[in-house]
Amino acid sequence: MLFLSQLINGLQLGSIYALVALGYSMVYGIIMLLNFAHGDIIMMGGYFALVTYAASSNPLLAVVATIVGCVVLAVAIEKVAYKPLRQAPRISLLITAIGISLFLQNAAQLIWTANSRAFPSTSIIPSITFKVGGLSISLSVLVTIAVSVASMVALTFLVQKTKMGKAMRAVSEDTEAAQLMGININSTITFTFVIGSFLAGIGSVLYCCRYPVVNPTLGSLLGLKAFVAAVLGGIGSIPGAVVGGFAIGLAEVLFTSIGLSAWTDAMVFAVLIIMLLIKPTGFMGRSMTEKV
Amino acid sequence: MMLKVDDIHVYYGNIHAIKGISFDVNEGEIVSLIGANGAGKSTILKTISGLLRPKTGSIAFMDQDITKLDAHKIVHQGLAHVPEGRRIFLKMTVKENLEMGAFTKPEATKQDFDTVFERFPRLKERQSQVAGTLSGGEQQMLAMGRALMSAPKLLMLDEPSMGLAPILVEQIFDIIKTLHDAGTTILLVEQNAGMALEVASRAYVLETGSIILQGTGAELADSEDIKKAYLGG
Ligand SMILES: Nc1ncnc2c1ncn2[C@@H]1O[C@H](COP(=O)(O)OP(=O)(O)OP(=O)(O)O)[C@@H](O)[C@H]1O
Ligand SMILES: [Mg+2]
Numbered sequence A: 001m002l003f004l005s006q007l008i009n010g011l012q013l014g015s016i017y018a019l020v021a022l023g024y025s026m027v028y029g030i031i032m033l034l035n036f037a038h039g040d041i042i043m044m045g046g047y048f049a050l051v052t053y054a055a056s057s058n059p060l061l062a063v064v065a066t067i068v069g070c071v072v073l074a075v076a077i078e079k080v081a082y083k084p085l086r087q088a089p090r091i092s093l094l095i096t097a098i099g100i101s102l103f104l105q106n107a108a109q110l111i112w113t114a115n116s117r118a119f120p121s122t123s124i125i126p127s128i129t130f131k132v133g134g135l136s137i138s139l140s141v142l143v144t145i146a147v148s149v150a151s152m153v154a155l156t157f158l159v160q161k162t163k164m165g166k167a168m169r170a171v172s173e174d175t176e177a178a179q180l181m182g183i184n185i186n187s188t189i190t191f192t193f194v195i196g197s198f199l200a201g202i203g204s205v206l207y208c209c210r211y212p213v214v215n216p217t218l219g220s221l222l223g224l225k226a227f228v229a230a231v232l233g234g235i236g237s238i239p240g241a242v243v244g245g246f247a248i249g250l251a252e253v254l255f256t257s258i259g260l261s262a263w264t265d266a267m268v269f270a271v272l273i274i275m276l277l278i279k280p281t282g283f284m285g286r287s288m289t290e291k292v
Numbered sequence B: 001m002m003l004k005v006d007d008i009h010v011y012y013g014n015i016h017a018i019k020g021i022s023f024d025v026n027e028g029e030i031v032s033l034i035g036a037n038g039a040g041k042s043t044i045l046k047t048i049s050g051l052l053r054p055k056t057g058s059i060a061f062m063d064q065d066i067t068k069l070d071a072h073k074i075v076h077q078g079l080a081h082v083p084e085g086r087r088i089f090l091k092m093t094v095k096e097n098l099e100m101g102a103f104t105k106p107e108a109t110k111q112d113f114d115t116v117f118e119r120f121p122r123l124k125e126r127q128s129q130v131a132g133t134l135s136g137g138e139q140q141m142l143a144m145g146r147a148l149m150s151a152p153k154l155l156m157l158d159e160p161s162m163g164l165a166p167i168l169v170e171q172i173f174d175i176i177k178t179l180h181d182a183g184t185t186i187l188l189v190e191q192n193a194g195m196a197l198e199v200a201s202r203a204y205v206l207e208t209g210s211i212i213l214q215g216t217g218a219e220l221a222d223s224e225d226i227k228k229a230y231l232g233g
Helices: A002-031 A038-056 A059-085 A090-112 A139-161 A163-173 A175-180 A185-210 A218-233 A238-257 A261-278 B041-048 B071-076 B094-101 B110-119 B121-125 B136-148 B166-181 B193-199 B217-222 B224-230
Strands: A129-132 A135-138 B003-012 B015-025 B030-035 B056-061 B079-082 B154-158 B185-190 B202-207 B210-216
Touching: A002 A038, A002 A135, A002 A139, A002 A163, A002 A185, A002 A218, A002 A238, A038 A059, A038 A090, A038 A185, A038 A218, A059 A090, A059 A185, A090 A218, A129 A139, A135 A139, A139 A163, A139 A185, A139 A238, A163 A175, A163 A185, A163 B094, A175 A185, A175 B071, A185 A218, A218 A238, A218 A261, A238 A261, B003 B041, B015 B030, B015 B041, B015 B056, B015 B210, B030 B041, B030 B193, B041 B056, B041 B079, B041 B154, B041 B185, B071 B079, B079 B136, B094 B110, B094 B136, B110 B121, B110 B136, B110 B166, B121 B136, B136 B154, B136 B166, B166 B185, B166 B193, B185 B193, B193 B217, B193 B224, B202 B217, B210 B217, B217 B224
Parallel strands: B030 B185, B030 B202, B079 B154, B154 B185
Antiparallel strands: A129 A135, B003 B015, B003 B056, B202 B210
């Protein structure tokens, strides 16, 4: 029973990591950028939810404001900071992303101070607990898992079946060839950022409901763990990000449950190092060689 | 005149790759550009399709200036470019590759597919196969089929015979002739000068970024210089 409840706990955390990892992976897939500002977008989302809820006492509005806020912010960052570097070396782009990350953390600190604020988690998802046999599951856990899985199914459909999704795959595989098909690269990249930050907005609300404290560094560790999840699954791969997210979430809960909670963060990075040593392309990352 | 290239100069950083080239393609022609490795053939096609920008000079397609138009907009004008090395989407299926070829249309119609499948029956059998698992010849057919999905007015082919066995080269050139007979105007880049001159209405010979000879396909095929340099005696 304890095992089962820990498993569900791990699935909840894992589904949040998976949502965040998807944003990392999709952006990497399309412009080869490790978008280290991704976690900080989520942090900003936490504040958007907090502020909107404080002003309106409307949970739905708070959720919508978080998602819209994350999307607008991410698209603005792409336009202002990343787009001018399209032809620049990848390292310039990476350094810019780190700069944006620091900028967002400092901006949040300036606006909302460095003090942690309580997140109205129970107002957004009521704290109801279901008892199934000897197992108790909270509504928040169920909502998190259900919303994440639904988002991933919708994303898979979008990427596999829609015209825009196929264009995204084409651009991420061969930008030049995609242009020769008549695909507008810039709007495809913007679209990718919209999707990634939409998922980040959802992830932001769910994460803050699980750990109901918002502060300017909230996104750093979450972002890093999601990054590890993306690498673990094979960066650029969508199913890989999902598998990686769940793997990290489950491993973290497992570590905590055997009394090694102080070691969970170290464990996550050990996983990254081991993975990079034995299989740098990740679980699902495949390298296909061109035939002549 | 369908395509008019007027005195273009193209650079890669400091490298002056195309040094003032002018040529044109009339509706219904097959025009071949031939020349050795590094002569600048691919650079010219990439400049026409908007992947590269000329420093000076101009390019007009269907009497419209396209010199500064973005690559994806040029495709919408009816100009398709099958790049060197095919550049099909290896991780996507054959069908998805063809759909991408029809990206300029609201959607790929059954008729678009049927037209391409009629020309390349092999692609029909392999529709749901991932393109990376196709043979080299099949990949070339897919690259051409993909370009035809947009029903282009002008089709630019960059070394379609590269790396193919002689029998497949014959087959590819037969397809080029069929496409031409069906009314498609073609700009063909080849190192296989013999085949390229045989199908060409007119041809241009390129050497290190400049045109050194031009004429009808037959004239150039008979020229002693060409025989020596490109046709093996
Ligand atoms: N990306 C690039 N950066 C720098 N120089 C380049 C680049 N691409 C091509 N060049 C140079 O420009 C010149 C023309 O190259 P291009 O690829 O157009 O030749 P080509 O005629 O297509 O040759 P091939 O028959 O081998 O395909 C060559 O000297 C080449 O080295
Ligand atoms: Mg070439």
